Amino acid sequence: MRKEEKWGKHLVAYALGLPRALADYPFDEETLTVKVMGRIFLLTSPGYPVEISLKCDPFRSQELREMFPFIKPGYHLNKKHWITVTITDKMPLPFYEELISHSYTLVVKKLKKTEREALELEKERPVP
Template identity: 40%
Template sequence: MTLDDFQEFCLSFNGVSKDFPFDDETTLAFQVMDKIFAITNIDTYEGINLKCDPIKAAMLRDLYEEVQPGQHMDKKNWNTIIPEGKLDDELIEEWIKDSYNLVVEDLSRKKQKKLEKMEEDD
């Protein structure tokens, strides 16, 4: 998965914005309702950090060498995916979607309703 493909896919979800929240111009974060669900370094693009269910995160690390504990993140809830490897883009897209959905599920009901309204208005 290329950096452009990654960005395009992340931006395809409802209510998503992108930002450089860490006072640099290299760490790009994708957010839904101000909550991060995907992060990458745009200069190196060596890894994509994605939120993941803790049990699934451990399982994926055992199954794929391109899936590692989240770099600079809570290693229980985040994985780092090496995008330039043997993984199919469809598999990475599935994990990005899972990350987005986990973040949406954790939003307050008020924010979820606002997100739903944004989708209806599109």
């Protein structure tokens, strides 16, 4: 297994470790989505190269695409609000984790107030 494939698996696990994140296959049997409270914040499919699609602030998205050739407008997604990132070992793993956290945060900000409050209560609960 290539390093990028291992990183891809790690990044999906990282996304699923965020509060209330769940995996789903709403489109087909290959396209994995990771959702929070029913809203997608990460998409990926098996294969090489390993790619993840993430929600991204439009200004940040533009900056990232200008700086990194492995970051493109979201594939089959709204090009203004989504990016598709090809995983490469040219960047450290925390770089990709931060992009996932950013996507998650953007989606959480758009949740209903009651959903955001429930999510905050869950984060504050001590782990048994």
